[in-house]
Amino acid sequence: MTAMAAAKEQFPRRRLTAVAAILIAGLLTVLLTRPAETAVSFTPLSGLMTLKATAAEAVPYEVAIANPKPTLIEFYADWCTTCQAMSPTVAALHQQYAERLNFVMLDVDRPQWASQVSDYGASGVPQFTLLDSEQQVVKTWVGKVPKAVFKTVFDQILG
The missing domain is CATH 3.40.30.10 (Glutaredoxin)
Known part of the structure; x- marks a missing residue:
């Protein structure tokens, strides 16, 4: 496998990792910044x-x-x-x-x-x-x- 082919194969994984990191950061921001009164878990x-x-x-x-x-x-x-x-x-x-x-x-x-x-x-x-x-x-x-x-x-x- 050439270096170029290996780099192309890695690109989707890096992109998926970046998207997952953004989603996790957003979720943590929401959970950590919401008011205490609404922090009660509700399902x-x-x-x-x-x-x-x-x-x-x-x-x-x-x-x-x-x-x-x-x-x-x-x-x-x-x-x-x-x-x-x-x-x-x-x-x-x-x-x-x-x-x-x-x-x-x-x-x-x-x-x-x-x-x-x-x-x-x-x-x-x-x-x-x-x-x-x-x-x-x-x-x-x-x-x-x-x-x-x-x-x-x-x-x-x-x-």
């Missing part, structure tokens, strides 16, 4: 598991509507990646406020909640509807909501 599977666990711990809709505590209703769907991503936030809020606030989760894909989906105008998921102690709508959010936003409103309504 769709972990989000779905948290979503299911939070739904299992939620107060049944009928119980929440019948008691005098304010209520946060989350309209969600298992397939919704934003719902899955929000599940750790909702779970943390549930732990902090469960004594003073009902947490209800209604799966929009279940026909039994069609009336509530319509009554509360849930046209997207996740939708979070906050009811006061008289079960009147105080606030509605759709999509990803920062934990601090929820806490501010919860603290206001709970006094």
Whole structure:
């Protein structure tokens, strides 16, 4: 093999090595420079598991509507990646406020909640509807909501 042929054979390997190095450097930059709050690892599977666990711990809709505590209703769907991503936030809020606030989760894909989906105008998921102690709508959010936003409103309504 001539020196020229050997050099031509080495070129694709060098190019591949350079591309891999650039990709690794980019990934490391993203991982090392993102804010600490988003550094929590999230995978769709972990989000779905948290979503299911939070739904299992939620107060049944009928119980929440019948008691005098304010209520946060989350309209969600298992397939919704934003719902899955929000599940750790909702779970943390549930732990902090469960004594003073009902947490209800209604799966929009279940026909039994069609009336509530319509009554509360849930046209997207996740939708979070906050009811006061008289079960009147105080606030509605759709999509990803920062934990601090929820806490501010919860603290206001709970006094």
